[in-house]
Amino acid sequence: MPQHDVVEGLGLDQYKYHFITEDEPVFRSDRGLNEKVVREISAQKGEPEWMLEFRLKALKIYNSKPMPRWGGDLSQLEEVLDQIYYYVRPQEKMERSWDDVPESIKTTFERLGIPEAERKILAGVGAQYESEMVYHSLKEEWERQGVIFDSIEDGLRNHPELFREYFSTVVPPGDNKFAAMNSAVWSGGSFVYIPPGVELETPLQAYFRVNQEQMGQFERTLIIADEGSRAHYIEGCTAPVYSTESFHSGVIEIVIKRGAHFRYTTIQNWSHNMYNLVTQRARVHEDAHMEWLDGNLGSKLTMKYPSCYLVGEGAHGDILSIAYAGDGQHQDTGGKVVHVAPRTTSSIVSKSISKGTGRSSYRGLCKVYEGATHARSNVECDALLINSTSRTDTYPYIEIEERDANVGHEATVSKIGDEQLFYLMSRGMSEEEAMALIVRGFIEPIARELPLEYAVELNRLIELEMEGSVG
Amino acid sequence: MTTATPVIRRPMGTVEGVTGAINRAAVTRLSTEEPSWLRERRLRAWEIYESTPMPTTRLEEWRYTDLSKKLHLDDLKLLVPDVRVLREEEYPDQVRQTMGEDRAASGHLVEVDGAVVHTDLGPELESKGVLLTSLRSALTDHPGLLERLLATEAVPPEEGKFQALNAALWTNGILVFVPKGVDLEIPIRVTRWLSQPSVAHFTRTLIVAETGSRVSYVDEMLSGDFDSQSLMHSTVEVFAGDAAQIQYVALQRMGRGVFHMSTQSTLAHRDSTLDTLNVNLGASVARLDLNARLLGPGANSDLLGLYFGDHDQHFDHCTSQDHVAGHANSDLLYKGSLDGSSRAVFRGVIKVHPGAQRTDAYQTNRNLLLSDQARADSLPNLEIEADDVRCSHGASAGQLDQDALFYLMSRGLSRAQAERLVVMGFLGEVLSRLPLSGVVEKVTHAIEEKLGYA
Numbered sequence: 001m002p003q004h005d006v007v008e009g010l011g012l013d014q015y016k017y018h019f020i021t022e023d024e025p026v027f028r029s030d031r032g033l034n035e036k037v038v039r040e041i042s043a044q045k046g047e048p049e050w051m052l053e054f055r056l057k058a059l060k061i062y063n064s065k066p067m068p069r070w071g072g073d074l075s076q077l078e079e080v081l082d083q084i085y086y087y088v089r090p091q092e093k094m095e096r097s098w099d100d101v102p103e104s105i106k107t108t109f110e111r112l113g114i115p116e117a118e119r120k121i122l123a124g125v126g127a128q129y130e131s132e133m134v135y136h137s138l139k140e141e142w143e144r145q146g147v148i149f150d151s152i153e154d155g156l157r158n159h160p161e162l163f164r165e166y167f168s169t170v171v172p173p174g175d176n177k178f179a180a181m182n183s184a185v186w187s188g189g190s191f192v193y194i195p196p197g198v199e200l201e202t203p204l205q206a207y208f209r210v211n212q213e214q215m216g217q218f219e220r221t222l223i224i225a226d227e228g229s230r231a232h233y234i235e236g237c238t239a240p241v242y243s244t245e246s247f248h249s250g251v252i253e254i255v256i257k258r259g260a261h262f263r264y265t266t267i268q269n270w271s272h273n274m275y276n277l278v279t280q281r282a283r284v285h286e287d288a289h290m291e292w293l294d295g296n297l298g299s300k301l302t303m304k305y306p307s308c309y310l311v312g313e314g315a316h317g318d319i320l321s322i323a324y325a326g327d328g329q330h331q332d333t334g335g336k337v338v339h340v341a342p343r344t345t346s347s348i349v350s351k352s353i354s355k356g357t358g359r360s361s362y363r364g365l366c367k368v369y370e371g372a373t374h375a376r377s378n379v380e381c382d383a384l385l386i387n388s389t390s391r392t393d394t395y396p397y398i399e400i401e402e403r404d405a406n407v408g409h410e411a412t413v414s415k416i417g418d419e420q421l422f423y424l425m426s427r428g429m430s431e432e433e434a435m436a437l438i439v440r441g442f443i444e445p446i447a448r449e450l451p452l453e454y455a456v457e458l459n460r461l462i463e464l465e466m467e468g469s470v471g
Numbered sequence: 472m473t474t475a476t477p478v479i480r481r482p483m484g485t486v487e488g489v490t491g492a493i494n495r496a497a498v499t500r501l502s503t504e505e506p507s508w509l510r511e512r513r514l515r516a517w518e519i520y521e522s523t524p525m526p527t528t529r530l531e532e533w534r535y536t537d538l539s540k541k542l543h544l545d546d547l548k549l550l551v552p553d554v555r556v557l558r559e560e561e562y563p564d565q566v567r568q569t570m571g572e573d574r575a576a577s578g579h580l581v582e583v584d585g586a587v588v589h590t591d592l593g594p595e596l597e598s599k600g601v602l603l604t605s606l607r608s609a610l611t612d613h614p615g616l617l618e619r620l621l622a623t624e625a626v627p628p629e630e631g632k633f634q635a636l637n638a639a640l641w642t643n644g645i646l647v648f649v650p651k652g653v654d655l656e657i658p659i660r661v662t663r664w665l666s667q668p669s670v671a672h673f674t675r676t677l678i679v680a681e682t683g684s685r686v687s688y689v690d691e692m693l694s695g696d697f698d699s700q701s702l703m704h705s706t707v708e709v710f711a712g713d714a715a716q717i718q719y720v721a722l723q724r725m726g727r728g729v730f731h732m733s734t735q736s737t738l739a740h741r742d743s744t745l746d747t748l749n750v751n752l753g754a755s756v757a758r759l760d761l762n763a764r765l766l767g768p769g770a771n772s773d774l775l776g777l778y779f780g781d782h783d784q785h786f787d788h789c790t791s792q793d794h795v796a797g798h799a800n801s802d803l804l805y806k807g808s809l810d811g812s813s814r815a816v817f818r819g820v821i822k823v824h825p826g827a828q829r830t831d832a833y834q835t836n837r838n839l840l841l842s843d844q845a846r847a848d849s850l851p852n853l854e855i856e857a858d859d860v861r862c863s864h865g866a867s868a869g870q871l872d873q874d875a876l877f878y879l880m881s882r883g884l885s886r887a888q889a890e891r892l893v894v895m896g897f898l899g900e901v902l903s904r905l906p907l908s909g910v911v912e913k914v915t916h917a918i919e920e921k922l923g924y925a
Contacts, residue, residue: 070531370843385858388828394853400868403840412863413855 015271015298017238019111021211023104025130027089031214032082035059038184041087045153045187048160058173058183065177071332071363072301077275080245084216086185088130094151095135105129112238114207124149126206128219131187142200148193149204152220155191162193166224170253170283170309179279182218182251189219189250194229194260203232203265208248210239210274216247223253225260225288232263238298241271245300248274254282256290258312263291265450266306267458270298272329278304286312286341293449294321295458296331305363307336310344310372317346322446322458325358325390334364334395339375339405348379351443354390361393366407373404381411384442491548493671495521498639505610508618516628516638523632535816535848536787541756542730543700550665550672552585552642559589565693566664573660573689573909578603582663585642585672596655602648603659606675609646616648620677625708625736631760634734637673637706644675647688651681651712658687658718658907668697668728676707680715680743687718689910694753697728703754707735711743713767718746720910724917725753727782734760739799741767748905751778751786751807752917758787765792765799765830776805777901779918780813780845790819797828797857805836806901808894809845810921820852821864827857834864839871839897891922 027044029037038059042052067074095101098115109115109127118125124138126149133151142149148159156163173183190206210217225231239246248270256262262282270276276299282290292306308317319335337346352360362381383392394411416438424434440447440459447455491497498517502510526533559567566581573579578592580603587605602613609617622628628635647659665672680686692703703725711717723731731754739745751757763772778786792801807815817836838847849866871893879889898918902911 383853383855385855385860388826388858390858391856392853393855394851394864396849396851396866398847398849398866398868400838400840400847400849403843403845403870405840406867406869408865408867409849409851410863410865411851411853413853413860415858415860 015241017112017269018241018271020240021104021108023090023102023211025088025090025212026092027087028085029087031085033086033181033185037086041185041187044087044089047156051156054168054173055184058180061173062177062180062184065180068177071303072330076245080247080275083244084214084247085212086216086218087187088212088215089132090130091132091134094133094154096137098135101135105134108209108211109135109207112207112209117205121202122205123200123202124204126151126190128188128206128208128217130210130212130215131217133188133190145198146195147198147200148191150191152186152189152191152222155222159191159193162224163191163222166253166255167222168253170255170281171251171279176279178249178277179251182220182249182279185216185218186220186251187218189221190223192221192223192233194225194231196226197228199230200232203234205234205236208235208237210246210248213242214244214246216249219250221250221252223255223262225254225256225262227257228259230261232265234265234267236267236269238269239271239274242273244273246271246274248276248278250278252278252280254290256282256284256288258286259288261289263293264306265293265295267295268298268302272298272300274299276302276304280304280306281309282307282317283309283311284315284317287314288312289316289318291318292320292335293446294319294333294335295446296321296323296333299329301330301332303332305334305336305365307338308346309338309340310346311340313341313343315341315344319348320446320449321348321350322443323350323352323360325352325354325360327356327358329358331360332363333360334362336365337367337377338365339368339372339377342371342373342375344372344375346377349445350381351446352382352392353384353386353439353442354392355386357389359391359393361395362411363395365397365399366409367399368402368405368407370401372402375402375405375407377407379409382442383411383413384439385413385415491551493544493547493549493640497549501640501642506614506618509610512622513639516622516635519628520632520635520639523635526632532789532818536756536758536785541785542702544671544702546700547669547671547702549640550585550642550667550670557583557588563664563666566662569662569691569693572913573662575657575909576660577655577657578659580645580659580661582643582645582661584664584666585674587643587645596653599653600650601653601655602646604646606641606644606646606677613646613648616679617646617677620679620708620710621675622706625710625738626706626734630734633704633732634706637675637704637734641673641675641706644677647678647686649680649684649686652683654685655687658689658909661688661690663690663692665694665701665703665725665729668699668701671702671704673704674706676705678707678709678717678719680711680717682712683714684712685716687720687907689720689722689907691722692725692731694725694729696726700728700730702730702732705733707733709735709737709745711737711739711745713740714742715740716744718748718905718907720748720750720905720907722750722910722914723753723757727755729754731757733758736762736764737772738764738766739770739772742769743767744771746773746775746905748775748777748901748910749788750914751776752921755783756785759789761788761790763790763792763801765794765796765801767796768798770796770799772801773904774801774803775901775904776807777898777914778807778815779898779921780807780815781810781921782813783811784813786814787816788818792819792821792832792834794821794823794827794830794832797826797830799827800831801833803834804901804904806838806898808839808841808898809847810841812842812844814846816848817866818850818852819864820854821862823855823857823860823862825856828859830857830860830862832860832862836866837897838868839894840868841871841894891919894918894922
């Protein structure tokens with residue numbers, strides 16, 4: 001039996017987050033998207049009038065925009081979008097203690113290890129199940145210092161002025177078709193405010209779980225890091241595997257004020273039947289620093305390009321992106337840095353691995369507007385191809401309107417070298433061990449930026465995915 | 472070595488009865504006396520032209536060049552080549568000057584307003600079967616070759632709207648044919664001159680080098696400055712047989728008001744070397760679509776490009792390195808400096824087809840911005856569908872290296888001299904990769920002129 005069959009037989013290459021929780025939602029909208037669904041969502045949430053108007057306006061924009069014709073294959077998507085549920089409410093209200101969360105949902109998150117991680121390494125946790133946040137909690141010491149970490153709905157309810165000042169200012173509904181869709185039907189997500197000078201020592205985490213079949217999840221997150229603050233936010237996402245396609249389209253807006261430092265980490269591990277089209281953007285002010293750490297391992301198709309709009313002098317943006325595309329997956333990921341102010345700097349590092357019939361594409365933009373003098377940007381993309389059927393693409397856009405800018409882009413594509421393998425195997429490693437070691441070395445620059453627990457998890461996931469790749 | 476003596480010949484095969492409107496009637500009139508395969512080919516191309524919508528900036532390939540603003544096709548008349556015989560004394564000054572610099576050549580061809588007014592080729596080469604001739608006379612003398620290769624494999628009309636328009640309305644062009652094993656040690660030189668504003672000129676070039684042969688070809692395009700637009704559309708098809716060596720050089724030095732559009736396709740077979748150098752210095756708008764296809768193992772293509780923009784010049788380069796076969800190499804280097812409010816676009820793709828293992832492909836675009844209003848957009852893409860490859864690309868934009876300037880000035884050079892040296896050093900890298908005698912000096916001189924030092 002060939003080696004990879006043996007390994008497949010052990011079941012190591014399977015998606016470990018596939019389990020379905022049997023439960024009945026409290027409310028579920030009809031299939032498909034229309035004005036009635038939008039009005040229902042707004043009514044369910046008891047929103048102010050302006051938000052309903054905002055949603056309805058966004059729905060019009062969504063309907064008027066054509067389906068993107070670039071990126072991944074969206075030819076089947078329209079059919080999917082007619083079939084899914086846009087809003088599923090799993091329980092009556094959000095809880096502050098896991099003990100109050102319904103048993104079935106609580107068990108789900110326990111299997112995903114969330115309450116345990118919360119006790120060990122996190123400053124706060126939000127857990128979203130279907131369309132709503134079912135649990136949100138922040139450790140008391142941070143609450144005392146004025147940190148707000150809440151569901152987006154509670155943010156709107158309890159901090160209406162702060163909310164309205166920033167909501168949709170970073171990603172307006174007209175930005176793209178899916179930002180418009182999210183603006184119409186958003187539900188769940190986090191509202192985060194870090195007061196001036198407050199430095200969170202441990203990360204905040206939001207976990208997104210889709211349980212039901214043919215479900216669309218549309219979380220919306222708004223983060224404001226006030227002057228001189230510092231924080232790290234992590235999101236994770238999983239879903240069970242169904243034979244039909246599901247859909248996830250989030251909008252993440254981040255405002256980073258003068259001198260603040262914010263890091264946003266995503267470990268996306270959606271099941272392989274998920275369309276994942278997300279808009280993530282940060283507006284970075286004077287001397288502030290934004291870091292995106294974007295790990296895309298799951299989903300059928302992901303189109304996601306975390307962006308930094310560097311609008312204040314001396315602002316800095318970092319995007320570290322890692323993508324893994326296995327059989328049938330397409331990761332169309334990358335990043336955007338837009339230099340508007342002088343002396344802004346940015347860096348994009350992208351690493352991708354394509355295996356089997358997987359395809360990973362880097363798509364990125366580096367734009368320097370006139371007046372962004374002394375802007376500096378560097379983009380590096382490395383792609384690793386495992387099989388002859390794998391595919392990788394690099395699509396960088398570099399637009400420079402300022403003489404006094406320094407911009408570079410480099411990309412390489414390689415396979416695991418025979419010499420590298422031979423060397424390691426001559427030292428007594430098996431071919432698989434050697435390959436895993438090389439892959440670990442390849443993703444190391446990203447893994448080392450993660451908190452230890454997540455780095456271990458990422459390494460383990462990649463190792464699992466790499467099993468059976470020899471031959 | 473052959474020393475060519477210019478011989479003035481009657482312009483061959485000029486076209487009568489064409490009024491100038493760009494329409495289907497012009498296509499039929501053009502092909503009245505042509506063989507039926509060509510007439511059908513032109514009419515089919517016209518149909519494709521008509522059914523293909525005008526490219527807009529919504530198309531990725533035209534994202535940065537807005538034809539609705541840059542091209543005024545409706546105001547143009549089809550250029551009808553003149554039937555007059557020109558003696559060398561009658562050539563425009565610029566043509567005479569540039570020909571004077573090109574005396575040493577395997578052969579010459581001069582085209583004035585679409586009419587081939589002169590060709591010469593050493594008798595020795597002629598006896599070996601080398602052809603340097605206008606497409607019109609090739610239609611009479613070598614119809615089989617044209618039927619096989621003209622607008623078929625390399626640039627079929629399906630490639631795009633303008634490729635179709637050219638295939639329908641080309642009035643004349645150039646054929647170069649080098650038989651098996653024949654080695655042309657020094658380049659063939661072509662000089663073209665366009666004197667008329669408000670015209671659209673469609674020309675084609677077909678270069679065929681058989682197994683083991685060698686040829687280099689330098690095509691220089693010149694014109695006056697125009698207040699109203701003229702379009703020069705050139706389609707170039709280059710075939711390198713097994714182990715053949717071709718160097719193709721296009722020197723675009725046209726005047727203000729010209730929209731220069733060029734579609735080039737190079738097909739490199741087993742063990743051949745097929746290098747191109749595109750120098751864009753002139754014209755108000757210049758668009759290049761270059762497709763280099765590596766069709767056999769051991770094939771090698773260098774794609775070199777050099778541009779220098781000033782005032783409001785707009786250059787758009789669209790390249791692809793198509794690795795169809797494995798074990799082939801391609802290396803692209805496009806460098807340019809931009810002054811005034813000029814703008815350059817580079818969009819390149821390395822495409823490694825499934826199964827093209829052991830491909831080595833590289834792509835580099837570097838821009839030097841000399842003014843605050845200049846703009847450079849760079850999109851170096853990779854599409855890789857084979858795993859055993861080495862591919863990389865790089866792009867950069869920046870200003871003059873201040874340390875280098877300071878160093879040179881500390882050695883007593885004026886700022887202007889130091890700048891000139893740094894710019895020439897930056898662009899010189901491209902020329903050093905294809906050091907054809909006569910070309911390096913000419914391009915260097917032309918850039919110096921633009922820098923205002925000559």
